[in-house]
Amino acid sequence: MSNFSSRRQAVLEVMKTMRCHPTADRVYEECRKTIPNISLATVYRNLAFWEQAGVVGRVVGCDNKERYDVELDNHCHVICPECGEVEDMDYPAELKEYLDNYCLDNGFEKFGLSFYKVCDKCSKDNLKQAK
Amino acid sequence: MSNFSSRRQAVLEVMKTMRCHPTADRVYEECRKTIPNISLATVYRNLAFWEQAGVVGRVVGCDNKERYDVELDNHCHVICPECGEVEDMDYPAELKEYLDNYCLDNGFEKFGLSFYKVCDKCSKDNLKQAK
């Protein structure tokens, strides 16, 4: 009964259920679990579709891969400078308010805030390598 | 008398004199004005060198090109969502202090703050197209 094709829906569904901020390739992998013959081009196309629709946004990490995200509004990002993985974090309320007002006052459309910290996985890997 | 090769110096010099946050390709273009036969690979290599040396940093814009920057410390970025150009802006002092402390308290290495606004060039272009 939906207006969208099953693959288009699947791409969004995957985006909603993955808690990380996947690259297109990760979304593709995930989609193939339920739709084995979906093509990577379709994933890119539909990510672009949902982006245009305003449902999905791009997140800039720190490697040169695009990462995608749903519901960008109320969180900032914690980025691992080594692997580029991006996690969500709620804004401290007062900070969010400050920044919202700052945007209004200065004509900015939106803002993005990121913090950097080596993720658990990478710091473990570093320990192993050091041995 | 410098420790660095002339091309290595040139790359840094160009970075310091360009006020925008150029892509590697723009740096290459600029370098060729003084060193016509410098190669793009050398520009990439030396940007990476200066990055490792901690002098140059990467900035994430909104297209999928890497952009480079010197002196990342005391400014945030204003990014044009259409062309990806990145400009510097000083932090409001109180905000900077708040964020610095927030990092210290929570074990983050650093933070990055960006605001989004269509740049003058793009908004003019949009007007022209609309006619």
Add this chain to the structure above:
DNA sequence: AAGAAAAATAAAAATAATTATCATTTTTGT
């Protein structure tokens, strides 16, 4: 200053991510 070792380079090839093309299939509207 000479000559060996190390570092830096240009040019080109390779890689990786993303986008475009195109023939075919699926969906939609009437």
Add this chain to the structure above:
DNA sequence: ACAAAAATGATAATTATTTTTATTTTTCTT
């Protein structure tokens, strides 16, 4: 049911970046 439009898979093309390799430049040692 059938024509028109949209979506898709497969693959080719494009774009940005990195690696390779043979050569040149710089540095070090004597």
